[in-house]
Amino acid sequence: MLAKRTEAADDRRRQILEAAVVCFAEHGFHQTSMHDISAEAGISVGFIYRYFKNKDEVIAALAAGHKKEIAQLLERARQAPTLLESFEILFTSHCTEDAPRLISSFVVDLFAEAGRNPKVARLVRDVVRTKTRGVTDLIARSPDSKHRLNGLPPNQIAEMIFAINDGTLMRSVLAPARMSSAQQRKRQLDVARTLWQLLFKAKKRPAYA
Amino acid sequence: MLAKRTEAADDRRRQILEAAVVCFAEHGFHQTSMHDISAEAGISVGFIYRYFKNKDEVIAALAAGHKKEIAQLLERARQAPTLLESFEILFTSHCTEDAPRLISSFVVDLFAEAGRNPKVARLVRDVVRTKTRGVTDLIARSPDSKHRLNGLPPNQIAEMIFAINDGTLMRSVLAPARMSSAQQRKRQLDVARTLWQLLFKAKKRPAYA
Amino acid sequence: MLAKRTEAADDRRRQILEAAVVCFAEHGFHQTSMHDISAEAGISVGFIYRYFKNKDEVIAALAAGHKKEIAQLLERARQAPTLLESFEILFTSHCTEDAPRLISSFVVDLFAEAGRNPKVARLVRDVVRTKTRGVTDLIARSPDSKHRLNGLPPNQIAEMIFAINDGTLMRSVLAPARMSSAQQRKRQLDVARTLWQLLFKAKKRPAYA
Amino acid sequence: MLAKRTEAADDRRRQILEAAVVCFAEHGFHQTSMHDISAEAGISVGFIYRYFKNKDEVIAALAAGHKKEIAQLLERARQAPTLLESFEILFTSHCTEDAPRLISSFVVDLFAEAGRNPKVARLVRDVVRTKTRGVTDLIARSPDSKHRLNGLPPNQIAEMIFAINDGTLMRSVLAPARMSSAQQRKRQLDVARTLWQLLFKAKKRPAYA
DNA sequence: CATGAATGAGATTTCATTCAT
DNA sequence: AATGAATGAAATCTCATTCAT
Numbered sequence: 001m002l003a004k005r006t007e008a009a010d011d012r013r014r015q016i017l018e019a020a021v022v023c024f025a026e027h028g029f030h031q032t033s034m035h036d037i038s039a040e041a042g043i044s045v046g047f048i049y050r051y052f053k054n055k056d057e058v059i060a061a062l063a064a065g066h067k068k069e070i071a072q073l074l075e076r077a078r079q080a081p082t083l084l085e086s087f088e089i090l091f092t093s094h095c096t097e098d099a100p101r102l103i104s105s106f107v108v109d110l111f112a113e114a115g116r117n118p119k120v121a122r123l124v125r126d127v128v129r130t131k132t133r134g135v136t137d138l139i140a141r142s143p144d145s146k147h148r149l150n151g152l153p154p155n156q157i158a159e160m161i162f163a164i165n166d167g168t169l170m171r172s173v174l175a176p177a178r179m180s181s182a183q184q185r186k187r188q189l190d191v192a193r194t195l196w197q198l199l200f201k202a203k204k205r206p207a208y209a
Numbered sequence: 210m211l212a213k214r215t216e217a218a219d220d221r222r223r224q225i226l227e228a229a230v231v232c233f234a235e236h237g238f239h240q241t242s243m244h245d246i247s248a249e250a251g252i253s254v255g256f257i258y259r260y261f262k263n264k265d266e267v268i269a270a271l272a273a274g275h276k277k278e279i280a281q282l283l284e285r286a287r288q289a290p291t292l293l294e295s296f297e298i299l300f301t302s303h304c305t306e307d308a309p310r311l312i313s314s315f316v317v318d319l320f321a322e323a324g325r326n327p328k329v330a331r332l333v334r335d336v337v338r339t340k341t342r343g344v345t346d347l348i349a350r351s352p353d354s355k356h357r358l359n360g361l362p363p364n365q366i367a368e369m370i371f372a373i374n375d376g377t378l379m380r381s382v383l384a385p386a387r388m389s390s391a392q393q394r395k396r397q398l399d400v401a402r403t404l405w406q407l408l409f410k411a412k413k414r415p416a417y418a
Numbered sequence: 419m420l421a422k423r424t425e426a427a428d429d430r431r432r433q434i435l436e437a438a439v440v441c442f443a444e445h446g447f448h449q450t451s452m453h454d455i456s457a458e459a460g461i462s463v464g465f466i467y468r469y470f471k472n473k474d475e476v477i478a479a480l481a482a483g484h485k486k487e488i489a490q491l492l493e494r495a496r497q498a499p500t501l502l503e504s505f506e507i508l509f510t511s512h513c514t515e516d517a518p519r520l521i522s523s524f525v526v527d528l529f530a531e532a533g534r535n536p537k538v539a540r541l542v543r544d545v546v547r548t549k550t551r552g553v554t555d556l557i558a559r560s561p562d563s564k565h566r567l568n569g570l571p572p573n574q575i576a577e578m579i580f581a582i583n584d585g586t587l588m589r590s591v592l593a594p595a596r597m598s599s600a601q602q603r604k605r606q607l608d609v610a611r612t613l614w615q616l617l618f619k620a621k622k623r624p625a626y627a
Numbered sequence: 628m629l630a631k632r633t634e635a636a637d638d639r640r641r642q643i644l645e646a647a648v649v650c651f652a653e654h655g656f657h658q659t660s661m662h663d664i665s666a667e668a669g670i671s672v673g674f675i676y677r678y679f680k681n682k683d684e685v686i687a688a689l690a691a692g693h694k695k696e697i698a699q700l701l702e703r704a705r706q707a708p709t710l711l712e713s714f715e716i717l718f719t720s721h722c723t724e725d726a727p728r729l730i731s732s733f734v735v736d737l738f739a740e741a742g743r744n745p746k747v748a749r750l751v752r753d754v755v756r757t758k759t760r761g762v763t764d765l766i767a768r769s770p771d772s773k774h775r776l777n778g779l780p781p782n783q784i785a786e787m788i789f790a791i792n793d794g795t796l797m798r799s800v801l802a803p804a805r806m807s808s809a810q811q812r813k814r815q816l817d818v819a820r821t822l823w824q825l826l827f828k829a830k831k832r833p834a835y836a
Numbered sequence: 837c838a839t840g841a842a843t844g845a846g847a848t849t850t851c852a853t854t855c856a857t
Numbered sequence: 858a859a860t861g862a863a864t865g866a867a868a869t870c871t872c873a874t875t876c877a878t
Binding site: 105160167168169 | 240323330
């Protein structure tokens with residue numbers, strides 16, 4: 001019997017999930033044992049099973065958490081005063097943490113898992129959809145994008161933004177361990193600005209001859 | 210004692226690796242057992258060990274194979290008559306196979322694994338470097354890019370191309386199983402052309418005002 | 419993660435080691451499977467690993483136990499009222515158990531293992547040193563040995579005693595299964611007395627001629 | 628079908644057995660694979676099976692070889708001009724080889740194996756019997772032993788000699804690898820002479836008071 | 837004859853999960 | 858509630874043995 005969803009229970013859940021994400025990011029889902037998680041959380045193994053039916057549910061819960069974080073990220077991006085700033089927020093999302101590699105490792109593993117675990121796939125697909133829609137909206141509403149974008153529709157731009165975003169995330173698992181959060185953040189800002197320039201600053205480029 | 214590298218042995222190796230990539234793509238590295246691979250390859254478990262020291266070596270061999278394929282892909286892209294065609298080749302690489310999801314699942318898992326397994330990380334990092342350099346070169350040499358690119362240097366463009374490429378690949382693991390290779394290919398071509406338009410067709414757009 | 423060293427845990431350890439020594443004596447270290455041990459102990463295989471890191475650690479623990487037993491044996495020998503009685507204790511040590519062949523088989527295998535496993539070698543070497551020193555002391559302190567011993571120094575005598583002791587032990591693995599503990603004990607006492615006679619009773623023999 | 632016992636076949640057998648004893652001494656019977664033996668002998672695995680039905684037969688053949696060697700050793704001891712020299716030959720038998728640890732490791736393992744493998748047990752028991760009888764004879768015929776031996780019967784002396792011999796052999800597996808054959812030989816000679824002194828030189832010791 | 841490719845049973849070890857306390 | 862002892866299925870890897878070439 002799983003524990004009821006009281007506030008205290010939610011705290012427990014969070015505690016377990018926080019430990020889990022650390023382990024998962026470091027060793028991957030399937031090389032992390034339940035014991036690893038319990039040790040990281042400072043609780044007993046059996047305890048985890050009071051709050052999660054099994055290991056897959058822990059993964060699923062984390063995927064759900066990821067979905068929520070993405071929703072919050074979108075919200076923050078939406079409230080930025082300019083579109084460039086929105087982009088900057090989106091592109092550096094996984095660098096604001098004190099452990100950027102942790103997040104990216106986890107997310108890449110999540111996608112890998114989605115490739116085979118239908119439950120995870122459904123959630124991740126949902127995240128992707130939410131992200132794309134949110135950013136499409138963001139672009140469409142921006143006064144910046146009135147006449148520009150090289151004639152591309154907002155949703156195509158949005159897809160490209162996320163392709164770039166996911167692509168750099170995927171690659172960031174290769175970043176040497178010594179690379180600081182700040183350094184990674186800087187790299188990501190560069191990418192955001194490059195894209196920005198491509199999309200909106202074309203005119204500024206001196207017309208060739 | 211591993212088998213010597215005769216031609217017959219190389220055939221066996223290939224046979225095993227082909228089976229392994231199918232299993233890995235379907236279930237991930239760590240949820241594929243050596244028995245799964247042997248069953249898929251139609252041989253006995255022990256036999257795999259005559260050709261690969263252990264499971265990690267199978268993964269590493271596959272990663273090395275990936276590296277070689279990327280090198281060939283670059284070569285093909287290099288020989289395309291126009292830069293746009295080069296782009297199209299690069300962006301649809303994983304769709305030409307009869308099993309596009311297989312390839313992408315494998316590659317995403319490979320990146321996830323690179324986040325923890327240093328041997329794999331080294332190989333993947335190598336692949337990334339080769340890719341980026343190759344495409345940087347491709348762009349720099351192209352007559353198309355003489356005065357355009359919105360003032361961005363070729364290597365920054367190259368990085369962006371691959372970010373997009375990897376990003377779409379990462380996302381493609383979510384593609385519903387029923388999506389055909391042709392459909393995916395079409396999507397990828399769209400992305401390639403969007404990027405192309407962004408990079409090189411800007412001038413064509415009537416300057417607002 | 420190994421279980422902590424509580425009293426209950428120590429009981430478990432003992433239970434496992436007792437089962438292990440039975441199996442090892444009967445089939446040797448390398449022909450005893452972990453499953454054999456678990457079956458003999460009446461527990462599950464995996465459970466052994468909560469108490470011992472691996473099979474080698476089981477062997478090492480048993481070797482350590484042997485060391486302790488030898489130390490106790492020496493103590494008992496030391497407290498015997500006469501040197502002859504000390505000898506008798508030393509020579510019959512492995513016969514007092516209800517399973518003399520068990521002990522000898524185990525010890526011979528332990529020496530065989532010491533020839534290749536450095537960890538075991540270190541322990542066995544330690545046992546040998548302790549034994550030799552202890553008996554050297556025993557002899558040196560004995561009033562019996564004041565002027566006799568055929569002019570041989572105590573440590574040479576001690577070495578010989580243990581050579582004989584180990585030699586008979588080594589041979590005792592050949593004793594037919596039906597040979598009772600009592601019979602073996604009697605044989606060993608004969609050896610002890612023969613040695614004693616050789617060392618100390620020489621004078622009583624009528625000088626030839 | 629095993630190969631017939633022609634002279635050429637016997638050569639093959641010897642070649643295999645020589646390789647086997649090296650492997651067995653180094654790693655023990657049950658940690659030596661048939662492949663190890665074939666590699667050491669420079670032949671194929673399958674080839675071994677033409678000359679020996681299985682691994683156990685290889686061990687048995689080696690045990691039989693040991694028996695023959697012991698018979699030859701006894702013959703040499705018998706032909707020595709004095710009893711002391713006979714002793715010296717017996718005690719240093721395993722040191723004359725260029726690999727003393729090899730022989731002792733093998734013999735100790737052989738005894739361990741005898742504790743469980745009845746076929747081996749029978750052979751080893753036979754060896755022990757042959758040895759004891761031979762030496763009993765040796766002593767009984769020696770003019771040295773006419774009136775001495777502290778009143779002990781020759782067969783008891785013989786048993787003791789072999790106990791010592793086996794005991795030192797058993798212990799010699801602990802000799803550090805760097806100990807040379809010559810050093811070990813010297814040690815063994817010391818033991819032989821100590822025993823000799825004990826048995827026959829008692830008279831020389833000044834009778835105390 | 838001789839080889840070594842091929843097998844598959846079996847060994848060691850791990851780990852998700854349960855349950856008595 | 859919370860623990861962690863206990864299980865046993867399953868994974869990785871080895872190796873004696875066979876047999877087609």
